Amino acid sequence: MEKSVRLSAEQRDDLVAYLDGELPDEQARTIDQIIARSEVARHEVEALARTFELLDVLPTIRASDDFATRTLTSLKVMEAPFVLTDQWWFRYLVRTATICCWIVALGGSAWLGFEITRDWIPDRNEEILRDLPIIENLNKYRDAGDIEFLRQLKFSGVFEEPQEK
């Protein structure tokens, strides 16, 4: 028996595959022979097998009770079509737009009201401008007295320019 035979890296890989039942028949027979001949290999196989047995103590973990529900809900949300009115910001947008509309409507009404009603209240300046030619000649009109007198003067030919000869 070859007690002190050292295993190559390839043989070590094969030992693990052998334990996992993953070696082709021919290679498995070779490993069988190595194990039968070598105490080192035998010890190695036993140690590797026990190592894997120790992994049995690692627990199986259960997902939370609501995991499936949570996941499926998330998937639904992810896939949900985009609905404008369902957006969190939509409410604020509508409120802001409403306020803006009210401001525009009130401003427009105020302007329209002003345009409509400004003729109802006489504008003193406009009256003065309209009457300016009369005001400028007011002294002359006062000197003339009344309109009938002026008309008679006009018919009498006083205002006509003398014809040059």
Add this chain to the structure above:
Amino acid sequence: MNTVANVEDSGYLHDPEVQLMLRAKKGDDDAFSKLVVAYQDRLTTIFFHMTQNQEAAEDLVQEVFMRIYRARHGYQPNAKFSTWLFRIANNLAINAHHSKVRRKEIALPTGESSSQNSIHPDDRLLAEKSAMTPTRQLDKRELQAVVQQAMDQLNERQRLTVLLHRFEGMSYQEISDAMELSVPAVKSLLSRARDTLRQALEPYMQMGK
């Protein structure tokens, strides 16, 4: 046309879970919920032993199902459903690990090794206490802590390979399909992993018997 023929010829159509997925693809949400229920504990177990945190594990499981759900319209039964699912889980685990490493690099530039940080403090205490007296009889929780600490010495790929083999009973071929590795690579990963575990657990070998 060829694709349709290939799918129809596929032996995987006999897999009941593939059938459920095909129903989910057509909009049957009940079929999808059956898949969630069937795999939630199995995936939680795998991710828990990767992250040591139930909440993080469940978040990752949920992400796996979300990815599957999003991809359902393009699903083709080219493999067993479990192979496809664990391939997604593998990608997610690798991404999560990279993010975790990046976060730790930022948070702990000169800190301890990641394997030590990933262990729950109580379990680390238990493992350290047990390491001082490996010959005495350990209770189950202590032994779990010791084995978990040994598992944490493995790199991510080795650990996932061991977990898929141990908890899912997957063959080397199935693991290689799920992890997108060659069969010899899986064989080598498992061998290295088992060797590391053997060295770490040698003092406690008698307890497992």
